[in-house]
Amino acid sequence: MPKSPELEHPQKVFGWAARDTSGVLSPFNFSRRVNGDNDITLEVHYCGICHSDLHAIKNEWGNSVYPMVPGHEIVGVVTEVGSNVTKFKVGDKAGVGCIVGSCRSCDRCTQDMEIFCSNTAILTYNCEYYDGTRTYGGYSNKFVVDEHFGIQFPDNIPLDATAPLLCAGITVYSPMKYYGLSQPGMHLGVVGLGGLGHVAVKFAKAFGMKVTVISTSISKKEEAIDRLGADDFLVSRDPDQMQAAVGTLDGIIDTASAVHPLLPLISLLKNDGKLVMVGAPDKPLELPLFSLLMGRKLIGGSASGGIKETQEMINFAAKHNITADIEVIPMDYVNTAMERLAKGDVRYRFVIDVGNTLKSS
Amino acid sequence: MPSSMENGEDDVTLKILYCGVCHSDLHSVKNGWGGAKYPLVPGHEIVGVVTKVGSSVKKFKVGDHVGVGVIVGSCTNCENCKQDLENYCPKMILTYGSTDHDGTMTYGGYSDIMVAHQNFVLKFPDNLPLDAGAPLLCAGITVYSPMKYYGMTEAGKHLGVVGLGGLGHVAVKIGKAFGLKVTVISTSPKKEKEAIEKLGADSFLVSRDPEKMKAALGTIDYIVDTVSAVHPLDPLLGLLKTNGKLVQVGLPEKPLELPIFPLALGRKLVGGSNIGGLKETQEMLDFCAKHNIVADIELIKMDYINTAMERLSKADVHYRFVIDVANSSL
Numbered sequence: 001m002p003k004s005p006e007l008e009h010p011q012k013v014f015g016w017a018a019r020d021t022s023g024v025l026s027p028f029n030f031s032r033r034v035n036g037d038n039d040i041t042l043e044v045h046y047c048g049i050c051h052s053d054l055h056a057i058k059n060e061w062g063n064s065v066y067p068m069v070p071g072h073e074i075v076g077v078v079t080e081v082g083s084n085v086t087k088f089k090v091g092d093k094a095g096v097g098c099i100v101g102s103c104r105s106c107d108r109c110t111q112d113m114e115i116f117c118s119n120t121a122i123l124t125y126n127c128e129y130y131d132g133t134r135t136y137g138g139y140s141n142k143f144v145v146d147e148h149f150g151i152q153f154p155d156n157i158p159l160d161a162t163a164p165l166l167c168a169g170i171t172v173y174s175p176m177k178y179y180g181l182s183q184p185g186m187h188l189g190v191v192g193l194g195g196l197g198h199v200a201v202k203f204a205k206a207f208g209m210k211v212t213v214i215s216t217s218i219s220k221k222e223e224a225i226d227r228l229g230a231d232d233f234l235v236s237r238d239p240d241q242m243q244a245a246v247g248t249l250d251g252i253i254d255t256a257s258a259v260h261p262l263l264p265l266i267s268l269l270k271n272d273g274k275l276v277m278v279g280a281p282d283k284p285l286e287l288p289l290f291s292l293l294m295g296r297k298l299i300g301g302s303a304s305g306g307i308k309e310t311q312e313m314i315n316f317a318a319k320h321n322i323t324a325d326i327e328v329i330p331m332d333y334v335n336t337a338m339e340r341l342a343k344g345d346v347r348y349r350f351v352i353d354v355g356n357t358l359k360s361s
Numbered sequence: 362m363p364s365s366m367e368n369g370e371d372d373v374t375l376k377i378l379y380c381g382v383c384h385s386d387l388h389s390v391k392n393g394w395g396g397a398k399y400p401l402v403p404g405h406e407i408v409g410v411v412t413k414v415g416s417s418v419k420k421f422k423v424g425d426h427v428g429v430g431v432i433v434g435s436c437t438n439c440e441n442c443k444q445d446l447e448n449y450c451p452k453m454i455l456t457y458g459s460t461d462h463d464g465t466m467t468y469g470g471y472s473d474i475m476v477a478h479q480n481f482v483l484k485f486p487d488n489l490p491l492d493a494g495a496p497l498l499c500a501g502i503t504v505y506s507p508m509k510y511y512g513m514t515e516a517g518k519h520l521g522v523v524g525l526g527g528l529g530h531v532a533v534k535i536g537k538a539f540g541l542k543v544t545v546i547s548t549s550p551k552k553e554k555e556a557i558e559k560l561g562a563d564s565f566l567v568s569r570d571p572e573k574m575k576a577a578l579g580t581i582d583y584i585v586d587t588v589s590a591v592h593p594l595d596p597l598l599g600l601l602k603t604n605g606k607l608v609q610v611g612l613p614e615k616p617l618e619l620p621i622f623p624l625a626l627g628r629k630l631v632g633g634s635n636i637g638g639l640k641e642t643q644e645m646l647d648f649c650a651k652h653n654i655v656a657d658i659e660l661i662k663m664d665y666i667n668t669a670m671e672r673l674s675k676a677d678v679h680y681r682f683v684i685d686v687a688n689s690s691l
Contacts, residue, residue, distance in 0.1 A: 108603060113603070116603040116604075116627065116628065118579075118603075175628075178628065262619070271440075271441060271446070271449045277621050277624055277625060278625065279621075280621060280622060280625055281621050282622070284595075284618040284619055284620040284621070285618070285619050285621060286616045286617075286618065286619070287594070287616055287617045287618065287619040287631065288616065289609055289612060289613065289616065289617060289633060290612065291633075292609060292631070292632065292633030293609060293610070293612060293633035293634060293635045294449070294633070294635055295449060295633070296449060296507075296510065296632070296633060296634050296635065297632070297633060298630050298631065298632030298633070299619065299624070299630065299631050299632075300624060300628070300629065300630030300631075301621060301622075301623075301624025301625035301626070301627070301628060301629060301630070302625060302628050303625040303626055303628070
């Protein structure tokens with residue numbers, strides 16, 4: 001008979017977990033493995049709330065196992081290192097993103113794309129680990145991880161505002177590089193101004209690109225241009241504005257996760273333009289084939305990124321002073337935060353102040 | 362005879378010998394894509410012999426074998442035209458059903474004579490049979506161009522070809538010439554023997570067989586989808602490896618559905634492509650001549666054309682009808 005979460009591992013830890021599909025989170029005592037030879041242990045300071053956390057706690061993708069401790073934008077300080085560890089020493093700042101394990105030997109893993117491991121990458125939470133136990137995420141006081149999946153955080157960057165980069169950041173950075181949408185002078189569209197979108201704008205400006213934010217409502221225009229540095233703003237529901245912008249974009253990063261029409265976006269692209277989907281609508285979208293063919297355009301997808309690239313992204317963000325715009329919250333605000341997140345009521349990421357507000361029950 | 366039949370100084374007049382019957386001809390005559398203007402003379406896989414050249418024509422002389430494909434004009438000074446991508450010029454003039462520079466309608470290759478600007482006439486390689494080579498002018502370039510653009514040319518990689526018709530069978534041959542492993546993906550098991558024994562495909566996947574499709578998940582680097590009927594993309598995306606590419610060259614009359622999760626979780630893409638520019642069409646003809654690639658054709662006379670169209674609509678041809686124009690009474 002499997003042991004309870006509190007007893008299955010030697011180290012007692014605590015956090016907040018969802019117990020059922022209501023998604024309501026509450027204090028939860030559980031356990032983690034002791035720090036192995038290849039592991040580092042983090043005292044968790046902050047954890048970003050990703051929209052995926054919301055989908056997962058409510059079982060919207062149909063694969064949730066409870067109790068679930070979400071959180072895959074985890075930053076903290078290293079308190080222990082295993083005997084084989086070379087990347088980190090005690091006292092270093094470190095982060096953990098979306099994955100904590102992979103086979104390390106397939107084509108994908110050896111080419112630094114562990115997220116696409118042929119033998120399935122192990123997700124930071126709601127996944128089965130090698131020993132058959134569930135993985136528990138960053139809404140908890142302590143985290144143990146194989147050093148390979150730890151990300152080094154330079155001293156000079158604010159931990160709270162860079163935590164979201166571990167998912168939101170890499171999720172836009174990786175496809176911008178892969179699809180060649182990172183050259184100075186190129187014109188990039190960003191659909192949706194939320195956790196992913198606002199970071200995409202900042203990266204694009206740092207790449208020297210011209211950026212147009214495409215949104216369903218004009219309410220975000222001032223912020224997009226004045227605060228985030230976007231060059232232009234298009235209201236997608238305004239046919240005149242959209243018509244005037246036809247054939248002007250080299251690429252679009254589409255962060256919208258609701259079902260939405262693709263044809264207007266494809267029309268905005270120049271010939272050979274690329275529409276990259278990083279949001280995850282859960283129903284199929286209508287494919288405007290004629291437009292694709294007549295302009296040799298493409299629609300591609302992307303999800304997260306490899307460890308090496310995540311490190312590269314953090315280093316790039318540190319160099320260009322790129323952080324997420326966040327609202328720091330105490331642990332016990334998390335359920336309210338989830339409700340607000342469901343309504344898009346956050347500019348633009350909640351970050352849980354785990355270090356100061358998560359108390360053992 | 363329309364005034365565009367006069368041979369200007371940049372023009373070439375050709376006596377048409379052969380013209381391939383492209384599925385687009387069928388869509389167009391039945392107004393399947395909308396916007397058809399009748400009377401419509403289709404045909405854009407045209408091979409003939411030069412009978413007259415204008416005073417500025419240097420590339421061709423009387424007696425040369427030449428081809429004319431899908432395009433007979435473009436603006437010549439947009440970004441696309443300057444990059445030899447006349448096929449993406451917004452003012453592209455199609456070989457039939459389009460408005461020419463002088464305001465008249467263009468008429469295609471189901472006819473005895475054509476006059477075309479030298480920049481839109483292709484040199485037909487000496488060793489390429491005129492009849493079996495004609496379909497390359499549309500079918501050939503339509504698969505060759507995206508195979509180059511989307512990087513489907515690394516020897517040893519695995520190409521899937523969906524649909525074994527005019528486009529599909531040429532894609533198999535070109536794929537083999539690039540050194541690719543080729544799997545044909547088709548709804549009908551009857552085509553397997555021919556795909557493997559005659560066309561040289563390495564394997565055949567019946568898309569309606571769920572077990573076979575499951576066994577093939579994540580095994581293909583790129584797919585050229587030639588099917589012009591509505592069909593599900595989810596199973597095709599599943600066949601692709603991570604970073605795989607699905608390229609649509611068929612043009613269904615209704616939209617398809619695109620599932621987003623498989624794209625995101627495997628960093629896959631769906632792209633489109635439409636014929637090719639003139640420079641690339643010439644490159645394709647030369648490539649096919651070098652590798653002895655021609656279409657598999659059924660030669661017909663002009664008076665068989667309506668029956669041919671009916672058979673084509675039922676995919677009852679292996680794999681292109683070609684009209685023996687010169688020997689037909691028009």
